[in-house]
Amino acid sequence: MRLAILDYGLFEIYQNGRQIGIQGYLIQTANRNILVDTGFHVDYIADPFGVALSDGLGKFGRLLDYRAEHNPHGQLALLGLTNIDITDLVITHGHIDHVGRIEEFPNARLWVSQRERSLPTPSYWDGRSRVQWPAIPTEAVPHGCEIAPGVLFFPTPGHTMGHYSLTVKLPNLGMVILAADAISRPDEFADDTWSDAEDPNVARASAYMLRHLSAERNAWLIYGHCPQQWLVLRKAPYWYD
């Protein structure tokens, strides 16, 4: 089993000037290509300001760098794969920077928490959505599950109440935790506001659970949007194994 980190572009948050990477992951097993999250919608390439305005994102921030290669298709090409090779599509939660390309994987089985999937569309942004749930076989996971041997998908609620994270057991590196937005960046522990969460108290508990898991299992914790970590992560075509 091996893991690649996908670069879905760079986003700036106006309030604090923070520049955050938009992350995806490809987990490859002997017979499965498991894609985790899909980045922003394709429309942002042609008309970033107009689309941000219509999505209600314009006041929050902007995409600093989002080109054709910053989508699953372009990132998978770096790994010698195409969208039709994806056997499993895992969505950590329904926000705008995770589900933009969710409709582009015809051969995949969708894995998402039951709570997220119970919404009429992905939660996206600001009460509106540019994407629909794709009409592909779907596992609406109620309490967590093993997607493939060594790939766990489990609840880390708070950021959204249906948010899930993953652990991946790599043969050489050992356990890796893909926290996604359950821990956006480690500074969140010091700030202790969890203010962008749907339920800050629940988000705090999930974050501490992941941090404890990382310490106890000596696991590498990959944050959802940490500016410092993003710079040192080795991106596709590099494989962690």
Ligand SMILES: [Zn+2]
């Ligand atoms: Zn989010």
